[in-house]
Structure formats: C-alpha cells, structure tokens
Amino acid sequence: MKEYDPRAKAWAEALSLLDEAEQLHRQFFHLGSPHVQRPTWEPPVDMFDTDDELLILVALPGVNPAQVEIFIDGAVIAVRGVRRMPETFQYATARRLEIPYGYFERRIELPNDGFEVRERTLVNGCLTLTLSRIDHS
Numbered sequence: 001m002k003e004y005d006p007r008a009k010a011w012a013e014a015l016s017l018l019d020e021a022e023q024l025h026r027q028f029f030h031l032g033s034p035h036v037q038r039p040t041w042e043p044p045v046d047m048f049d050t051d052d053e054l055l056i057l058v059a060l061p062g063v064n065p066a067q068v069e070i071f072i073d074g075a076v077i078a079v080r081g082v083r084r085m086p087e088t089f090q091y092a093t094a095r096r097l098e099i100p101y102g103y104f105e106r107r108i109e110l111p112n113d114g115f116e117v118r119e120r121t122l123v124n125g126c127l128t129l130t131l132s133r134i135d136h137s
Helices: 008-026
Strands: 045-049 053-059 066-075 076-083 102-107 114-121 126-133
Touching: 045 102, 066 114, 076 126
Parallel strands: none
Antiparallel strands: 045 053, 053 126, 066 076, 076 102, 114 126
C-alpha cells in the first residue's frame, strides 16, 4: 500500500490555483460604459511556425467576424474587436459572468522577420491567421 504524502496534494492544489489565477488574468474584464472603446479583455492565442508561414489561432467564440480588426505594427500583430452580450441576456440578472464581453485587444509579438496577413478565417469561434514571410531580397 502506498503511503499518503500530504505534500503531493498541497502541490497539486497550488498548481490548480495557479492555473485558475492565470485563466482569470487572461479573461480579466470589467463592466463599464458601453460607449468606452478601450480593451477590457484579451483572448487566448496559440502560435505555430513553419518554414514558410506563421499560423496564429485566436479564441473568439461568439464574436462576429465583422467586429474583428487585424493590423501589423512593426513586429507586433494586433487583433481587436468586440464581443457583444446576446440581446436575450442584456436585461437578465447575472448570476455568474465568466465569459468576457466588450472590447478586446490582443497584441502578439512576431519574430523579427517581416510578415503580411495572407489569410484570415473565423470558424467555430476560432480566428486563424496565416501570415506569410515577406521576402527582403
């Protein structure tokens, strides 16, 4: 029979709390005036590099593609827009708010190479950006 080690449980609980804190940090938002257009949350991203291109996946469930703006500023790509609360929920009493609403912006540092956005698709709540390397020769 294996001996019970309370340190292992404490370590697992600490890691779980750190994961929750990181998730809350990423999803941080505040309710404010709907007319203020400053970002209130940052969507999570994944980035993949191939020989020819850079692929960026941005989690934007419930975001209308027309509400998303993408631009490259030097070595940074920015994705910004707004996720609006569904009308059916706007006049209901909130019991729990874990999904951030309002204006978002995510700035992602790119490798030193020059890039241009070749393709963008928003399917099933995931924005996929395909960036091509710019040939400097």
